[in-house]
Amino acid sequence: MHKRFALAAELQKAIEDDDLELYHQPQIHIATGDVVGSELLLRWMHPEMGFIPPDYIIDIAEETGVIHQVTEWVIERGLSQHSKLLKLGFEHTVSINISGKDLNDNSLVAHILTTVSRFSIPPASIIFELTESATAEDPKLAKRILTDLYEQGFKIAIDDFGTGYSSLDYLSQLPFHELKIDKCFMNIDVSERNQTITDMTITLASRLKVKAVAEGIETEVVANMLKDYEGLIGQGYFYSKPMPFIEYMRWLQESNRLDLRR
Ligand code: C2E
Ligand code: MG
Ligand code: MG
Ligand code: MG
Numbered sequence: 001m002h003k004r005f006a007l008a009a010e011l012q013k014a015i016e017d018d019d020l021e022l023y024h025q026p027q028i029h030i031a032t033g034d035v036v037g038s039e040l041l042l043r044w045m046h047p048e049m050g051f052i053p054p055d056y057i058i059d060i061a062e063e064t065g066v067i068h069q070v071t072e073w074v075i076e077r078g079l080s081q082h083s084k085l086l087k088l089g090f091e092h093t094v095s096i097n098i099s100g101k102d103l104n105d106n107s108l109v110a111h112i113l114t115t116v117s118r119f120s121i122p123p124a125s126i127i128f129e130l131t132e133s134a135t136a137e138d139p140k141l142a143k144r145i146l147t148d149l150y151e152q153g154f155k156i157a158i159d160d161f162g163t164g165y166s167s168l169d170y171l172s173q174l175p176f177h178e179l180k181i182d183k184c185f186m187n188i189d190v191s192e193r194n195q196t197i198t199d200m201t202i203t204l205a206s207r208l209k210v211k212a213v214a215e216g217i218e219t220e221v222v223a224n225m226l227k228d229y230e231g232l233i234g235q236g237y238f239y240s241k242p243m244p245f246i247e248y249m250r251w252l253q254e255s256n257r258l259d260l261r262r
Helices: 002-016 054-064 067-087 100-104 108-118 139-151 167-173 192-207 220-226 245-254
Strands: 021-029 035-046 050-052 093-097 126-130 155-161 178-181 211-215 233-235
Touching: 002 035, 002 054, 002 067, 021 067, 021 245, 035 054, 035 067, 050 054, 054 067, 067 093, 067 100, 067 108, 067 245, 093 155, 100 139, 108 139, 139 155, 178 192, 192 211
Parallel strands: 035 093, 093 126, 126 155, 155 178, 178 211, 211 233
Antiparallel strands: 021 035, 021 233, 035 050
């Protein structure tokens, strides 16, 4: 416990000193290969401990309340990078992971709106990703915040779909635009069962008139198995690992999606 609080204090300091990093993982329209956007993933290289997995950082941040500062930092930094790409004429979306604790925070929406207007970013180009556990604490407040975001024109994605406990109930209650199929189902080239689950989830998304995203695509075999689904978006090491913003820009430029001379 003591160690976790010490780490939280260091995390807070790292935010103040701007020592965190934000990586981008491209999201690809599987059928055409078009890049549609990127997901922002937190990275912290601790001076002594080295790389600390974001799951663990978020866990500690949630436990100690530092999560609000983490989320604000991610939104600030992420939207600044997003606006740079928009100014270069690259039409894309940015996906931001939101913690359950953020949905207990009345000031979140106001903060997002201020940041968005400061950078002149269209809300529809921002997707907030949440996991099923995210709304557990105060379901009413969580639903109100999500509905606020929805009505302001932001997009909402259900992350890691299929790994929670009450997925369908959750889907019936909340506003959302996108279902992200958890990466644990992406060994579909070996498991017929996962193939069926993936197929059903894509059908479910299409019947609900929302986008489907398959995350954790690691091989060409899997990408090929998915390319006949209309509109399906893919994300995974096969397309690209998450990378620092500068590298992401270079990656976009090399694949002729971005002209840095503009
Ligand atoms: P997530 O939102 O489900 O993010 C996807 C995770 O899958 C990322 O792990 C990504 O690096 C990894 N991934 C992507 N492609 C592949 C693949 O082909 N194979 C495999 N095995 N993994 C792949 P990462 O970056 O370690 O993040 C873990 C989790 O930490 C995220 O899961 C998210 O829940 C949380 N997280 C990361 N950044 C943030 C953040 O800024 N805020 C919040 N609240 N949570 C974050
Ligand atoms: Mg995510
Ligand atoms: Mg996920
Ligand atoms: Mg996850």
